[in-house]
Amino acid sequence: MYQEFFGFNELPFSIVPNSRYLFLSHRHREAMTYLQSGLGDGGGFAMLTGEVGTGKTTVAKAMLANLPDTTRCGFILNPTFSERELLEAICDEFEVSYPEQATLKQLSQSLGEYLLEQEAQGCQVLLIIDEAQHLAPDVLEQLRLLTNLETEQRKLLKVLLVGQPELQEKLQMPQLRQLAQRITARYHILPLDKHEVRQYIQFRLECAGGDAQLFPDSGIKWLATQTHGIPRLINLVCDAALKAAYQAGQKTLTVECVKQATAQIMSFQSTVYQASTNKSTVPGLVSLAVGIGLSVLLTLVWPLFSANLVDSWYPLPPKAQPIEQVQIPQTIMSALEKASEREPAVTALFGLWGYQASVVDTMCQDDAPSQLECETREGDWDDIAELKMPVILQLEVNGAARYVVLSHWRGDWVDVLIDGQQFQIEKQWLESYWHGQYALVWKRMFHRTLKLGMQGDDVAELDNKLAMLLKMPLRSDNQFDQELQHRVELFQRWQHMNVDGVAGNRTLQKIEEMSQEDAPKLEELTHVDA
Numbered sequence: 001m002y003q004e005f006f007g008f009n010e011l012p013f014s015i016v017p018n019s020r021y022l023f024l025s026h027r028h029r030e031a032m033t034y035l036q037s038g039l040g041d042g043g044g045f046a047m048l049t050g051e052v053g054t055g056k057t058t059v060a061k062a063m064l065a066n067l068p069d070t071t072r073c074g075f076i077l078n079p080t081f082s083e084r085e086l087l088e089a090i091c092d093e094f095e096v097s098y099p100e101q102a103t104l105k106q107l108s109q110s111l112g113e114y115l116l117e118q119e120a121q122g123c124q125v126l127l128i129i130d131e132a133q134h135l136a137p138d139v140l141e142q143l144r145l146l147t148n149l150e151t152e153q154r155k156l157l158k159v160l161l162v163g164q165p166e167l168q169e170k171l172q173m174p175q176l177r178q179l180a181q182r183i184t185a186r187y188h189i190l191p192l193d194k195h196e197v198r199q200y201i202q203f204r205l206e207c208a209g210g211d212a213q214l215f216p217d218s219g220i221k222w223l224a225t226q227t228h229g230i231p232r233l234i235n236l237v238c239d240a241a242l243k244a245a246y247q248a249g250q251k252t253l254t255v256e257c258v259k260q261a262t263a264q265i266m267s268f269q270s271t272v273y274q275a276s277t278n279k280s281t282v283p284g285l286v287s288l289a290v291g292i293g294l295s296v297l298l299t300l301v302w303p304l305f306s307a308n309l310v311d312s313w314y315p316l317p318p319k320a321q322p323i324e325q326v327q328i329p330q331t332i333m334s335a336l337e338k339a340s341e342r343e344p345a346v347t348a349l350f351g352l353w354g355y356q357a358s359v360v361d362t363m364c365q366d367d368a369p370s371q372l373e374c375e376t377r378e379g380d381w382d383d384i385a386e387l388k389m390p391v392i393l394q395l396e397v398n399g400a401a402r403y404v405v406l407s408h409w410r411g412d413w414v415d416v417l418i419d420g421q422q423f424q425i426e427k428q429w430l431e432s433y434w435h436g437q438y439a440l441v442w443k444r445m446f447h448r449t450l451k452l453g454m455q456g457d458d459v460a461e462l463d464n465k466l467a468m469l470l471k472m473p474l475r476s477d478n479q480f481d482q483e484l485q486h487r488v489e490l491f492q493r494w495q496h497m498n499v500d501g502v503a504g505n506r507t508l509q510k511i512e513e514m515s516q517e518d519a520p521k522l523e524e525l526t527h528v529d530a
Contacts (some may be wrong), residue, residue, distance in 0.1 A: 022061075462484070
């Protein structure tokens with residue numbers, strides 16, 4: 001439909017698995033490394049879980065592609081088997097012959113003989129079961145019994161269970177405690193973060209031979225938040241946005257187009273994924289659905305009728321309807337006209353912290369010496385809600401930049417400081433004028449990278465902050481030992497960072513932001529609109 005319009009070699013966001021579009025985030029790579037380690041010589045079971053559409057099967061297939069020639073691997077999809085059917089499916093996968101109408105004992109014997117033959121040839125056998133949450137408890141127990149075959153060094157059969165989070169709950173059942181104790185590696189894969197969503201979209205566009213910058217950054221940020229970073233949902237939304245742009249005759253995608261496509265797709269998803277939708281997208285939702293429906297209909301029916309129609313008749317695509325911008329009240333608009341410089345807003349933000357900003361402070365340079373660190377970023381409302389601290393919002397009003405301090409946030413209402421005046425307005429008034437640029441300040445606690453083997457007061461401070469954030473016991477130690485390294489790794493995994501156990505600039509900055517004890521608060525974050 002839109003493939004030729006955008007110059008793609010093929011559709012970039014098909015949900016049909018394609019090895020050419022294999023995108024491995026750092027979480028996918030970490031999962032592979034962790035599971036391969038757990039399925040080492042001594043391991044028998046490993047488990048990979050994750051929400052629907054997060055790429056569990058992608059990880060499993062990527063592992064298969066990297067296995068040595070000495071590994072015999074079987075892959076079972078959608079296992080809704082009885083005990084006997086499971087053993088038959090395993091035999092079929094490894095091409096093991098068995099008698100017709102074989103009993104459980106006969107099937108187990110046939111598999112046992114096969115495993116011993118492979119061991120004698122120096123080969124390992126790996127079985128991957130996808131959608132393992134569907135396996136009944138008695139079938140899982142039969143699988144455990146099958147892995148009892150072992151030498152003094154290792155199990156003859158290694159099993160990787162891949163499933164949704166319900167699999168974790170199932171393995172907590174008392175009758176499965178023996179199986180649970182045999183799982184030597186567990187990894188729960190998380191969705192893509194906002195940076196990875198951008199990389200993922202650009203990667204697929206490039207693979208399809210298109211423009212990697214086709215989607216606007218602000219649209220990607222919106223999409224990442226609304227889809228929760230789940231690749232399958234990202235594919236659906238991007239596909240819908242491209243269809244809508246094609247139908248409107250637009251060679252470039254707008255933020256409004258992405259928002260409308262997101263609303264269309266997410267409205268049909270489980271309430272687990274649905275976030276509250278910006279009301280400004282609702283009027284365009286019906287026209288978007290109709291447009292996409294017409295596009296599909298024309299694609300299917302047009303070739304059948306075109307030969308009998310007059311050449312001059314051609315259906316022109318409808319033009320996109322602009323979304324009406326919410327108007328800020330005149331009193332606030334008048335104040336905004338005077339807020340064209342960022343320096344007064346920085347001074348006001350420092351004042352909320354109880355500090356008098358210097359001339360250097362007002363420049364908001366993250367490398368400038370100051371009592372408070374200042375940094376400019378791009379993000380969305382979720383990022384600000386996570387900070388829980390006042391920030392400077394850079395608005396775009398009538399094509400010009402305007403700066404306001406977001407000082408308090410109470411549900412649908414916010415307090416802002418504009419040119420020395422305080423106003424209480426609805427958050428939706430800002431949404432039409434704010435495109436993600438903001439600045440924040442915080443107290444810097446650490447001034448060097450901290451890692452294993454180091455010591456000092458800053459190491460002790462790092463230990464204390466991590467104990468508070470992770471809700472772990474306090475320790476009195478200024479040595480960066482293995483226990484502190486473990487806590488750093490836990491924090492990095494919790495915050496979806498690269499897990500290396502080193503407290504570098506990004507890790508320390510996140511710790512600082514999350515532990516600002518005397519920072520001004522946004523207060524009463526009881527409701528957050530996406």
